[in-house]
Amino acid sequence: MTIQAQLLPGTLDLLILRAVSLGPLHGYGVLLRIEQISGGALLIEQGALYPGLFRLIRQGLLKADWGISENNRRAKFYELTTAGRKRLREETESWNRLATAMASALGS
Amino acid sequence: MKLFDSLRSLVTVLFRRSQMVREMDEELHSHIEHRADDLERTGLPRREAERRARVEFGGYQRFKEESRQALGGNFGETVVQDVRFSLRGLRKSPGFTIAAVLTLALAIGANAVVFSVLNAFIIRPLNVPNAESLYGLWRIATNDMAESYPDYLDLRARNHSFEDLVAYNIAQAGLDTGKDPYRSWIEEASGNYFDALGLQPYIGRFFHASDEHGPNSAPYIVLTYAFWHSYFQEDRTVVGRVVQLNKHPFTIIGVASPEFHGTLSFFNPDYFVPMVNHPQFDESDMNARGDRWIFMTLGHLKAGVTEAQAIADLNSIGAELGRAYPKEDSKMNFKLARPSLYGDYLGRPVLAFMTGLMLLSGLILLAACANLGSLFAARAADRSREVALRLALGSSRTRILRSIFTEAVLISLAGGAIGLSGSIVLLKQLSVWQPIDRWPLHLAVTPDAKVYGVALLLSLVSGFLFGAVPVRQILRTNPYEVVKSGASGRIGRRFSLRDLLLILQVAICAVLITSSIVAVRGLARSMHNNFGFELQNTMLVETELNMAGYRGDDVPPMQKRMIDAVKEIPGVESEGLADQVPLGDAQADSYVFTDDTSELKHSNAAAHALMFKISPEYFQAAGTALLSGRAFTWHDDEDSPRVAVVNRQLARKIFGSEAKAMDGYFKMPSGTRIQVVGIAEDGKYGSLTEDPRPVMFLPILQSPSNTAYLVIRSSRDPEQLATAIRRTIRQIDAALPVYVQTRYKAMDAFLFAPRMATISLGVLGVLGAMLSVTGIFGMAAFAVSKRLREFGIRIALGAQRTEVLHAALGRTFGLLAFGSVVGLLLGLAAGKVLAFIVYQATPWDPIVLTGVVLAMLLLGLVASWIPARRALDTDPLILLREE
Numbered sequence: 001m002t003i004q005a006q007l008l009p010g011t012l013d014l015l016i017l018r019a020v021s022l023g024p025l026h027g028y029g030v031l032l033r034i035e036q037i038s039g040g041a042l043l044i045e046q047g048a049l050y051p052g053l054f055r056l057i058r059q060g061l062l063k064a065d066w067g068i069s070e071n072n073r074r075a076k077f078y079e080l081t082t083a084g085r086k087r088l089r090e091e092t093e094s095w096n097r098l099a100t101a102m103a104s105a106l107g108s
Numbered sequence: 109m110k111l112f113d114s115l116r117s118l119v120t121v122l123f124r125r126s127q128m129v130r131e132m133d134e135e136l137h138s139h140i141e142h143r144a145d146d147l148e149r150t151g152l153p154r155r156e157a158e159r160r161a162r163v164e165f166g167g168y169q170r171f172k173e174e175s176r177q178a179l180g181g182n183f184g185e186t187v188v189q190d191v192r193f194s195l196r197g198l199r200k201s202p203g204f205t206i207a208a209v210l211t212l213a214l215a216i217g218a219n220a221v222v223f224s225v226l227n228a229f230i231i232r233p234l235n236v237p238n239a240e241s242l243y244g245l246w247r248i249a250t251n252d253m254a255e256s257y258p259d260y261l262d263l264r265a266r267n268h269s270f271e272d273l274v275a276y277n278i279a280q281a282g283l284d285t286g287k288d289p290y291r292s293w294i295e296e297a298s299g300n301y302f303d304a305l306g307l308q309p310y311i312g313r314f315f316h317a318s319d320e321h322g323p324n325s326a327p328y329i330v331l332t333y334a335f336w337h338s339y340f341q342e343d344r345t346v347v348g349r350v351v352q353l354n355k356h357p358f359t360i361i362g363v364a365s366p367e368f369h370g371t372l373s374f375f376n377p378d379y380f381v382p383m384v385n386h387p388q389f390d391e392s393d394m395n396a397r398g399d400r401w402i403f404m405t406l407g408h409l410k411a412g413v414t415e416a417q418a419i420a421d422l423n424s425i426g427a428e429l430g431r432a433y434p435k436e437d438s439k440m441n442f443k444l445a446r447p448s449l450y451g452d453y454l455g456r457p458v459l460a461f462m463t464g465l466m467l468l469s470g471l472i473l474l475a476a477c478a479n480l481g482s483l484f485a486a487r488a489a490d491r492s493r494e495v496a497l498r499l500a501l502g503s504s505r506t507r508i509l510r511s512i513f514t515e516a517v518l519i520s521l522a523g524g525a526i527g528l529s530g531s532i533v534l535l536k537q538l539s540v541w542q543p544i545d546r547w548p549l550h551l552a553v554t555p556d557a558k559v560y561g562v563a564l565l566l567s568l569v570s571g572f573l574f575g576a577v578p579v580r581q582i583l584r585t586n587p588y589e590v591v592k593s594g595a596s597g598r599i600g601r602r603f604s605l606r607d608l609l610l611i612l613q614v615a616i617c618a619v620l621i622t623s624s625i626v627a628v629r630g631l632a633r634s635m636h637n638n639f640g641f642e643l644q645n646t647m648l649v650e651t652e653l654n655m656a657g658y659r660g661d662d663v664p665p666m667q668k669r670m671i672d673a674v675k676e677i678p679g680v681e682s683e684g685l686a687d688q689v690p691l692g693d694a695q696a697d698s699y700v701f702t703d704d705t706s707e708l709k710h711s712n713a714a715a716h717a718l719m720f721k722i723s724p725e726y727f728q729a730a731g732t733a734l735l736s737g738r739a740f741t742w743h744d745d746e747d748s749p750r751v752a753v754v755n756r757q758l759a760r761k762i763f764g765s766e767a768k769a770m771d772g773y774f775k776m777p778s779g780t781r782i783q784v785v786g787i788a789e790d791g792k793y794g795s796l797t798e799d800p801r802p803v804m805f806l807p808i809l810q811s812p813s814n815t816a817y818l819v820i821r822s823s824r825d826p827e828q829l830a831t832a833i834r835r836t837i838r839q840i841d842a843a844l845p846v847y848v849q850t851r852y853k854a855m856d857a858f859l860f861a862p863r864m865a866t867i868s869l870g871v872l873g874v875l876g877a878m879l880s881v882t883g884i885f886g887m888a889a890f891a892v893s894k895r896l897r898e899f900g901i902r903i904a905l906g907a908q909r910t911e912v913l914h915a916a917l918g919r920t921f922g923l924l925a926f927g928s929v930v931g932l933l934l935g936l937a938a939g940k941v942l943a944f945i946v947y948q949a950t951p952w953d954p955i956v957l958t959g960v961v962l963a964m965l966l967l968g969l970v971a972s973w974i975p976a977r978r979a980l981d982t983d984p985l986i987l988l989r990e991e
Contacts, residue, residue, distance in 0.1 A: 026138070026139075026142070027135060027138070027139045028138075028139045028142035028143060029142075031139075045166045046139070046143070046164050046165045046166060047136075047165045047166040047168065047170070047171030048166065048171065050135075050136065050139075050171055050172075050174075050175045050178075051171060051174040051175045051177070051178040052178070054175045054176075054178040055178040057179065058179055069138075069142065071141075071142055071145050073138055073141055073142065073145075074134070075138045075139075075142070076131075076135045076138070
């Protein structure tokens with residue numbers, strides 16, 4: 001079992017954006033995708049996902065629509081808006097800069 | 109913007125709320141189902157998989173709540189939620205809700221009434237354009253606003269400070285429109301009156317300065333709207349009609365607008381007539397500079413003129429007039445006064461009284477808040493398990509506090525609404541009420557926007573005030589403790605906020621009860637006081653012979669005819685006649701001089717004496733004791749030497765002692781020598797609270813008067829007697845309006861202030877008592893319910909009833925006693941203030957003291973009866989089994 005890391009504050013939104021950027025997903029799917037892309041290293045309390053999703057909807061970064069899932073159940077699917085795509089790009093860049101800086105600061 | 113957003117989200121939420129919540133639920137459930145599907149695939153049975161999925165999901169309600177907040181619209185939504193939640197909570201405890209709402213309704217209603225009256229008299233300006241620059245002329249030396257007509261004309265012509273000066277006088281006149289003669293109240297106004305005040309007529313026209321062409325030149329009438337409505341039924345054809353005033357033809361030329369009834373705030377005359385026609389209404393000499401018959405002179409200050417400049421201007425005119433007419437116009441110094449309440453004369457007592465009342469009703473509201481605060485605290489304590497549970501389930505403290513405040517504000521708004529509607533009903537009644545039968549006085553106290561605003565504000569403030577009481581309690585709640593051990597933790601803390609509130613409340617109540625008992629006692633005593641005349645079995649008949657056209661030499665024979673005719677009425681024991689009566693409408697007065705004074709100017713006067721002109725049998729009829737000497741006879745007429753009866757005070761003032769006064773002489777300002785033939789007892793003449801005043805009685809035949817009161821002593825039923833008197837006088841002259849009332853009723857004007865004070869204090873006292881009862885009840889009930897289990901154990905262990913009672917209510921009674929003592933002491937201090945309004949109000953009276961103690965004791969007993977029964981009836985078996 002991999003060691004699971006606590007999420008840094010503010011990173012959940014970025015993870016959601018990243019997860020959704022690969023294609024429309026319903027809530028549970030977002031959760032699975034994050035687990036998958038982080039290699040299971042990041043732990044998210046399942047319910048905590050939703051306040052994050054709604055926060056992004058409200059900021060106009062995501063849009064949502066009802067549809068039918070692969071399990072043949074009704075679910076709400078989320079995808080990025082243009083603003084969301086732009087935000088993801090910016091946030092990713094600034095995160096990378098921060099990560100590099102932190103890594104070099106801590107590594108030297 | 110934030111507010112706009114909130115409002116928009118509130119509206120959206122109201123419409124889309126249920127749909128949103130449904131969707132959110134569906135989505136979250138869908139998540140759990142998906143998770144369960146996955147778990148099922150790993151081999152778990154479906155039910156177990158669903159259970160696991162729910163557990164993994166975490167606090168469903170919490171995330172749902174957070175999601176909703178994240179979506180926005182949380183402001184509006186939580187308000188709606190809070191309101192619904194509170195309403196549900198309040199519905200569950202109707203007793204608490206009704207008690208709280210009624211308590212507040214009473215307190216806010218009382219405040220709204222008091223504030224309306226304050227608003228009507230003090231705050232709201234007169235209903236004329238630019239009322240803020242309108243000032244009346246106040247004479248400092250005589251301390252009134254009266255002027256003579258020539259002085260008024262000079263002041264008007266010579267001043268540079270006022271736009272224009274107008275004058276008016278209040279008088280009575282007999283109005284004859286072909287119906288019964290009607291005794292009407294009029295304002296004689298200067299010709300420029302309406303124009304200078306900037307008024308427009310409702311119909312017809314006003315009279316103007318251009319209508320004045322010397323004495324009796326303008327026989328015009330302008331009706332007030334109210335009189336036009338009540339007497340002429342709003343008949344528009346009345347304009348142009350000729351009616352008889354005091355037997356003189358006058359033409360009705362117009363009706364004033366409904367809002368205008370003169371510039372004296374509570375006085376409502378029937379109509380206005382031009383002042384130049386004064387000789388037709390009064391025998392006083394219109395053109396005598398010394399005869400100050402004008403009631404008030406007033407005008408708008410010119411723009412840019414300060415009060416000080418205007419006063420300096422007036423004073424310099426006064427000085428000029430003083431030099432030109434040293435005898436009449438000496439000491440003409442002015443200040444400016446607000447006309448609506450006759451300057452400070454009524455303004456100050458009304459302001460003082462209303463401020464006092466406002467303060468008291470504010471205290472009542474505070475007591476109500478204290479009461480509700482402790483009710484709320486008790487409720488919060490009762491609900492501490494619920495609160496703890498909510499906290500444990502993840503509700504935030506702010507959210508719980510918010511729901512408490514919502515509850516408080518809901519209650520306060522409901523209470524405010526009910527209180528305000530009650531007060532509106534009461535104020536409507538008050539507005540049509542005529543407090544003093546004889547005078548056209550109305551208290552126009554209908555509430556306006558300001559009153560509604562204040563009521564709303566008070567409601568909100570009090571809601572937050574009592575809502576804040578349980579805050580600390582909730583913030584301190586430790587959910588684990590409470591859930592584990594039950595709510596009955598902390599007792600026996602030495603002193604809590606709730607105790608303080610109760611003491612405060614009891615003290616306020618005790619102050620009110622003390623002052624109302626003091627007022628009632630004072631009032632009762634003042635009715636049994638010696639006034640220098642009898643109140644019992646006395647009737648007063650007011651006649652003004654001028655109204656039926658009698659003048660000069662016709663007057664005395666007519667008055668004699670009336671006296672003789674009334675004497676024939678069965679049951680009349682004695683009757684006299686006087687131009688004015690003590691404690692009546694008005695008093696004539698004069699300076700008097702010792703016989704050896706040669707220069708008869710004011711500064712040399714021996715006394716300033718009231719003057720009553722009376723018929724021979726007056727003393728007997730009025731019940732005034734003649735201490736020595738003789739009363740007058742019908743032979744004390746114009747042909748015989750001038751004589752007077754003086755009261756003890758005047759005898760002492762002029763002659764040094766009563767013994768020296770008999771048969772001695774004194775002088776009037778005219779130089780007339782008058783011999784004292786009798787000495788009468790002192791009495792009350794101008795007010796109930798006055799110090800002894802010097803008074804002289806003169807024979808009416810030696811100084812005739814058109815105005816006369818018949819004073820009739822009879823033990824017959826007043827109603828019957830009044831009818832008989834009216835019939836008798838109508839037989840003598842059908843055109844003479846008469847006004848018959850008992851001597852008691854005639855005192856109304858003097859008892860008005862103390863009665864109002866007593867009633868107000870009484871009402872507030874009762875309110876205070878009710879609040880105290882509920883407050884003490886709440887406290888005692890709370891104390892008992894908290895310790896019921898302990899009492900059960902005590903009783904089971906063999907405690908005596910008295911011991912249980914002591915344990916249950918000892919603290920409450922201790923607080924009650926302490927509060928009462930504080931209140932009583934404050935009340936004793938307040939009694940001193942009260943003595944200015946209510947004659948002989950003194951708190952140092954055994955009846956007052958025992959009354960207060962008994963009342964407070966009674967309150968305590970009533971309030972703690974039920975809790976005490978509950979404590980005593982505790983059945984240890986049931987209790988111990990239950991817990």
